[in-house]
Amino acid sequence: LRAVDVAQATGVSTATVSRALRGLPGVSAAVREQVVRAAAELGYRISHSASSLASGRTMTIGIVTPYIDHWYFGQVIAAAEREFAAAHYDVLLHSLPDNDARIRFFQQLPPRDRVDALLVLIVPDDDELAGLASLGVPIVSVFGGPTPLPSVGIDEEGAVSTAMRHLIELGHRRIATIGRTGADPMRFSTPHLRRTAFRAELRSAGIEPDPTLEVDGDYTVPGGAAAMNALLALPERPTAVFAQSDEMAIGALGSLSRHGLSAPHDVSIVGIDGHDMAAAVGLSTVAQPVQELGALAARTLVQLLVDPSMAVPGRTELPTSLIVRDTTAPLSGTPRPGHRHADGVAGPLAVTAVGSRAE
Amino acid sequence: LRAVDVAQATGVSTATVSRALRGLPGVSAAVREQVVRAAAELGYRISHSASSLASGRTMTIGIVTPYIDHWYFGQVIAAAEREFAAAHYDVLLHSLPDNDARIRFFQQLPPRDRVDALLVLIVPDDDELAGLASLGVPIVSVFGGPTPLPSVGIDEEGAVSTAMRHLIELGHRRIATIGRTGADPMRFSTPHLRRTAFRAELRSAGIEPDPTLEVDGDYTVPGGAAAMNALLALPERPTAVFAQSDEMAIGALGSLSRHGLSAPHDVSIVGIDGHDMAAAVGLSTVAQPVQELGALAARTLVQLLVDPSMAVPGRTELPTSLIVRDTTAPLSGTPRPGHRHADGVAGPLAVTAVGSRAE
DNA sequence: CTGTTAGCGCGTTCAC
DNA sequence: GTGAACGCGCTAACAG
Numbered sequence: 001l002r003a004v005d006v007a008q009a010t011g012v013s014t015a016t017v018s019r020a021l022r023g024l025p026g027v028s029a030a031v032r033e034q035v036v037r038a039a040a041e042l043g044y045r046i047s048h049s050a051s052s053l054a055s056g057r058t059m060t061i062g063i064v065t066p067y068i069d070h071w072y073f074g075q076v077i078a079a080a081e082r083e084f085a086a087a088h089y090d091v092l093l094h095s096l097p098d099n100d101a102r103i104r105f106f107q108q109l110p111p112r113d114r115v116d117a118l119l120v121l122i123v124p125d126d127d128e129l130a131g132l133a134s135l136g137v138p139i140v141s142v143f144g145g146p147t148p149l150p151s152v153g154i155d156e157e158g159a160v161s162t163a164m165r166h167l168i169e170l171g172h173r174r175i176a177t178i179g180r181t182g183a184d185p186m187r188f189s190t191p192h193l194r195r196t197a198f199r200a201e202l203r204s205a206g207i208e209p210d211p212t213l214e215v216d217g218d219y220t221v222p223g224g225a226a227a228m229n230a231l232l233a234l235p236e237r238p239t240a241v242f243a244q245s246d247e248m249a250i251g252a253l254g255s256l257s258r259h260g261l262s263a264p265h266d267v268s269i270v271g272i273d274g275h276d277m278a279a280a281v282g283l284s285t286v287a288q289p290v291q292e293l294g295a296l297a298a299r300t301l302v303q304l305l306v307d308p309s310m311a312v313p314g315r316t317e318l319p320t321s322l323i324v325r326d327t328t329a330p331l332s333g334t335p336r337p338g339h340r341h342a343d344g345v346a347g348p349l350a351v352t353a354v355g356s357r358a359e
Numbered sequence: 360l361r362a363v364d365v366a367q368a369t370g371v372s373t374a375t376v377s378r379a380l381r382g383l384p385g386v387s388a389a390v391r392e393q394v395v396r397a398a399a400e401l402g403y404r405i406s407h408s409a410s411s412l413a414s415g416r417t418m419t420i421g422i423v424t425p426y427i428d429h430w431y432f433g434q435v436i437a438a439a440e441r442e443f444a445a446a447h448y449d450v451l452l453h454s455l456p457d458n459d460a461r462i463r464f465f466q467q468l469p470p471r472d473r474v475d476a477l478l479v480l481i482v483p484d485d486d487e488l489a490g491l492a493s494l495g496v497p498i499v500s501v502f503g504g505p506t507p508l509p510s511v512g513i514d515e516e517g518a519v520s521t522a523m524r525h526l527i528e529l530g531h532r533r534i535a536t537i538g539r540t541g542a543d544p545m546r547f548s549t550p551h552l553r554r555t556a557f558r559a560e561l562r563s564a565g566i567e568p569d570p571t572l573e574v575d576g577d578y579t580v581p582g583g584a585a586a587m588n589a590l591l592a593l594p595e596r597p598t599a600v601f602a603q604s605d606e607m608a609i610g611a612l613g614s615l616s617r618h619g620l621s622a623p624h625d626v627s628i629v630g631i632d633g634h635d636m637a638a639a640v641g642l643s644t645v646a647q648p649v650q651e652l653g654a655l656a657a658r659t660l661v662q663l664l665v666d667p668s669m670a671v672p673g674r675t676e677l678p679t680s681l682i683v684r685d686t687t688a689p690l691s692g693t694p695r696p697g698h699r700h701a702d703g704v705a706g707p708l709a710v711t712a713v714g715s716r717a718e
Numbered sequence: 719c720t721g722t723t724a725g726c727g728c729g730t731t732c733a734c
Numbered sequence: 735g736t737g738a739a740c741g742c743g744c745t746a747a748c749a750g
Binding site: 045047048049050052053058060063067068069070071074075077078081082085090091092093094095097101104109110112113114221222225250251253254257276277279280281282 | 404406407408412422427433434436441444451452453454463468469471473580581584609612613638639640
């Protein structure tokens with residue numbers, strides 16, 4: 001079923017059909033109504049490829065993300081997709097979870113010719129940036145660090161500072177961090193930023209950073225558990241842990257429990273993210289407005305599309321907020337690293353992950 | 360940069376360029392190599408819209424999902440996307456998180472003309488099914504219940520049976536379930552299936568289902584917590600809880616802890632899913648192979664595309680597996696509903712969510 | 719306000 | 735094995 005059919009049924013030309021259906025000016029109300037009605041009755045739909053070929057517009061926005069199945073990216077993508085759908089844009093999704101996928105993607109640049117704009121969630125290196133720029137479409141990115149692209153994100157230093165000051169004000173001075181210390185195959189900027197900020201925050205509190213208190217948690221739940229295991233094996237344990245993501249923090253809580261320890265009794269733990277599960281396990285954390293980040297980036301992109309003459313924005317940072325729950329507490333005199341619960345629980349090892357405000 | 364340019368650079372016609380670049384037979388090896396080289400040097404890329412318009416193929420597969428930012432759907436989508444990318448298909452993503460979005464989607468049917476196939480993660484009603492069928496492309500779905508569409512999923516009754524028999528074999532007879540009892544705006548089939556199976560399983564163990572032990576958890580973490588609150592307020596508490604999702608189970612664990620109770624000491628809890636966080640909190644659960652579900656559905660779709668004469672598959676069910684962790688234990692003589700830990704923990708309320716195997 | 723005329727760039731017959 | 739010619743269905747510029 002083509003535009004000609006609607007044109008014949010209405011007694012007008014295909015050009016008028018096109019104008020009428022797209023709401024363009026230059027069509028009398030009467031004709032427009034007839035055309036719209038006829039199209040509806042016939043069940044006519046514009047052919048996307050023909051329309052794109054003729055107009056150069058695709059009404060599609062590409063999202064380039066490292067992961068779909070990670071909490072943070074899922075939240076951002078979902079919020080962005082909602083905005084795009086509201087603006088009548090479809091979403092083409094590209095996930096680059098490993099280096100192979102990433103290399104293939106940048107060799108072929110599949111969005112070429114297929115999208116009107118790009119929402120970028122990976123941190124591109126210079127070559128990748130050049131590749132993306134060569135597509136000649138507006139780009140907005142969502143992530144932590146400084147970047148040549150227009151971006152939205154949070155103030156990473158500020159978020160780390162909030163978490164650290166919380167611990168320091170509680171009297172903690174022997175503070176460990178769980179983050180990424182090794183190589184980062186995905187080249188995220190966040191791990192480096194947060195680690196650097198962690199050290200800076202210690203120094204400004206007059207505490208000299210201790211390298212043995214910086215351990216790798218791979219930004220995953222099991223990684224966080226392994227990291228906490230390592231910290232617990234230290235001759236002199238930390239009294240507080242700043243986990244650079246809630247997932248690592250939750251892994252750390254699990255590790256604690258398997259050692260018969262608990263937060264905040266044996267060690268205070270604070271995370272970053274505002275993960276759904278953080279509320280369930282009572283984790284204190286610095287929440288970032290993930291959905292707002294995705295929505296704002298998406299809206300910016302849509303505006304850029306509506307008004308191409310608009311000034312390209314720089315970076316926008318959204319506020320984070322400290323949520324104190326039950327895994328952080330004042331340093332109580334002497335830490336009791338070897339303490340074990342005497343609660344007669346039936347399970348093999350008692351965990352004390354404390355919760356509140358979850359409902 | 361168009362095919363003509365490559366043709367001129369090589370001294371052949373655009374027809375030959377097209378054949379050479381797509382690996383079609385009928386081109387001499389020498390010519391093909393020249394064309395390929397010239398195309399690479401010039402940086403020529405086929406125009407997607409022109410190609411689609413001329414061939415009718417879009418090399419794109421649509422995914423219709425209720426959510427992106429829910430664990431289950433994120434896993435399925437990520438796995439499917441990976442398969443599609445490997446087969447050189449792009450992914451058009453449509454999320455229908457609420458009824459409005461859903462109605463808009465089915466009114467406009469955006470994938471029309473834009474996709475070669477559809478992966479459906481929502482449970483369509485009859486009208487919606489007709490709409491999808493009208494697109495005239497292969498469809499495969501991923502979900503629980505019976506459906507007219509080719510589908511992959513798990514044996515819901517079997518999974519419930521596995522969870523329930525685990526509890527029953529531990530000696531539990533007063534078993535509650537947390538699921539969805541109210542209206543389901545998304546029309547998922549799973550809640551009904553699991554609730555029905557729950558009752559059937561009780562009866563086959565000679566236990567008469569008690570309606571007061573079926574509570575609503577909204578399939579969310581806070582919903583699970585609220586549900587557990589309700590169960591704890593009962594005059595006669597259950598000794599075990601079958602949560603119909605891990606997220607609800609984790610919410611329930613949080614509720615327990617806020618009441619000074621713990622699993623499996625005061626009540627055993629088993630979930631369904633195999634959620635990442637289940638390992639972290641030591642939740643016993645019936646794991647379903649989420650990624651395999653997505654990958655299998657995707658592969659099936661690709662095969663259908665490669666060989667349209669292939670017999671349309673019916674339903675494939677993948678096995679689930681019981682993972683016993685630390686929230687389920689034998690019914691120990693008399694339950695102690697009022698018990699409180701005497702562990703002197705610093706936090707306001709002690710939780711005993713027990714973990715293992717998380718690392 | 720509306721119709722006519724050219725493309726948009728490629729795929730695909732058919733001849734050769 | 736290769737080229738010429740037409741068509742996919744729509745949009746945009748121009749003419750009226």
